[in-house]
Amino acid sequence: MDALLLSRVQFGFVITFHVLFPAFTIGLSSFLAFLEWRWLRTHLPVWRELYFFWQKIFAVSFGMGVVSGIVMAFQFGTNWPGLSRVAGSVIGPLLSYEVLTAFFLEASFLGVMMFGWGRISERLHFFATCMVALGTLFSTFWILASNSWLHTPAGFQVIDGVVHPVNWWRVVFNPSFPYRLTHMALGSFITTCFVVGAIGAWYLRGVHRDAGLRLLKLAVAFAAIILPIQIFVGDQHGLNTLEHQPMKIAAIEAHWHSEGEGKGVPLVLFTLPNAAQERNDHEIAIPRLGSLILTHSLNGEIAPLTSVPAQDRPPVTPVFFAFRIMVGLGTLMLVLAWVSVFAWWRGKLLQWRWLPAVWRWMLPAGFIALVSGWFVTEMGRQPYAVYGVLRTADAVGPQSALMTAISLAVYVAGYAFVFGWGIWYLVKIVKKGPQPYDEGPSLAHGERTPARPLSAADESIEETK
């Protein structure tokens, strides 16, 4: 493999790893704000217990998000100096705004949120939680502005091979940005929602039944409302892409050749795309349905892959399958949410035993859909790093293949180690469940339970079964 391919694999690996955590913490921080708000309003102990329970999970996930983010901030320089030289004038300022509006806000208020309970008023503490949540959303805003600009660049001129921004409003609010931002933000909320629901469903079997039912119902209600919105936004996003990156849509649909005048575009349900011979093997397709979805008419045309030279096409197979995984999971989540609402309405939420079981199985569904979505987007942008402006091959740096292989191996090994332990601790926290009288960690004695009349002795998580 050459340095270019290895660099692409490395970038894909480290950012996929990174985004797993933000995807979860963007939703979870808002959920924490919701829980603390319920506590402030009702002062029912269960809300406080739930708050501090999820706060522990948040802290571990956020920590992994932060450290893997530090890696990201240097990838553009170490592996893609060509991209930085040509488009650093756009990515750099947007990333700087992200640091100034989001990262400092999250980091500073996170400390207060984690360790400030008892040192400041409850209202001020709630304010800190809200600032962390707001920070994650600001973060989403700026990083997606820069990413969207790579897909649909606007508001600039190229002078001497370097991008000179002329209209910052158009740079930030580039054509695909509104769709991408909404789709990603909703995707994060969905990801968190299915984790919350799965853990709630799991608690139905043990001592945390009450808390479990509360969590499951919250997740069901939220999922039932948000999934149709996400599917609608996804559809609109696709139409926007058809306008700006037609080859990405052609790859998503594995659409190699025009069917001929007036025959429309089929919807390919399954196939093994064959790039060498520019056709689909073992295709199962529904005639004209593709046209209906993409052009809202039965014989609308979209540009086929063969309308551009082979070196200008994205890889078809991964884009095709990743898209189907995302849409398949989205549909499955919608069905589950609506069936659950129906069961709840009929008072059968707990009677239908298989229903909580399915919720448990769906714990990773959000993560998988979200990462698949990114694979569609990013591989579909190839062979460009900045669509139509800079080819990925011209963005890569002078590092040798060997060096890139070494760094990739270091990241894979290091992340596997850290991630393995992180999951282990998360499982421990979940097994222990919400604790009465929990007031979060204290600086005076680490993570142990505060000395209180009824609390168990200070114990670390590993000691409990």
Added chain:
Amino acid sequence: MMDLSTVLPVVWFGVIGFGVLMYVVLDGFVLGIGILAPLRQDEAQLDLMMNTAAPIWDGNETWLVLGGAALMAAFPVAYAVVLSSLYLPVLLMVMALVFRGVAFEFRFKAHRSRRLWSNAFAAGSILAAFSQGVILGALVKGLPIADGVYVGGAWGWFSPFSMLTGAALVFGYALLGSTWLILKTEGHAQALARQLTRPLAVVVLVFMGLVSAWLPSLDSRVMARWFAGDAFLWLLPVPLLVLGVSAALWSAAMSARSDLLPFLLAMALFVLGFAGLVLGMWPYLVPPTYTIWQAAAPESSLVFTMVGLAVLLPLVLGYTVWSYRVFRGKITAESGYH
């Protein structure tokens, strides 16, 4: 009137210098805690040492991210060429920071695996400090660049000089860490920190002397100005101040009068060393290839980011100070235990 394209890069040079300095002193003392971790008397003492930084370390590290992002925004050419040249040291630094960072979250959740994360914290901190020193040294020494692309191969950053600066920074951060612990702890932990401060101060001073003596012989022409004409007289106050501050630190380390003073003096030492280097590099950002004007981004990027910085940085500094105030005072082992 000077035109914008002359002035803006100068302002940005100052901004990035400020960001890097903030990072060095703020994360410096947190890394310092980790560098000192192997000297702890028991795990409870390390709990205490880490708790002095637990609520704020993330904010401190964020200055590094600001440094990286601002460098890309204002000097994309420098960002591209410096980071791609320093491929391996940067890899080492970020991986070390990964292990150091997760140790904060994992260690308090662990029981049997606690030692593992204590060691990850220590090793991560030492390696991160060392690689940062190496990066600084390689930059100051000068990177082989032709036609805007790095041509030095995998080991172009390696030199006796960059190894020296790597070691120097480890001890420098350790000094920041020990003076921070004097401020934030009491009892045994504080006594240990006091004991370490004097020898560390001496070692740091020796390193500063060695690095300064080496600088004029580097081929990157850094520090050339120090010895051109009568510039030396103008810049003389810097080394004199360093000596004065070191002397004050020597006596403050063991004095019970103020627990804050040693920390302030250690920070002053860093500010002076940094100022000396920056004055010596000027006007090069990537010596001896790019001056700040040659590396600067298009004007519209410089202006757009400057506006955000002017509005947001005071706000950031404001709530950072507030969060330090929430956690002011000593961190004690006993309070709260029953």
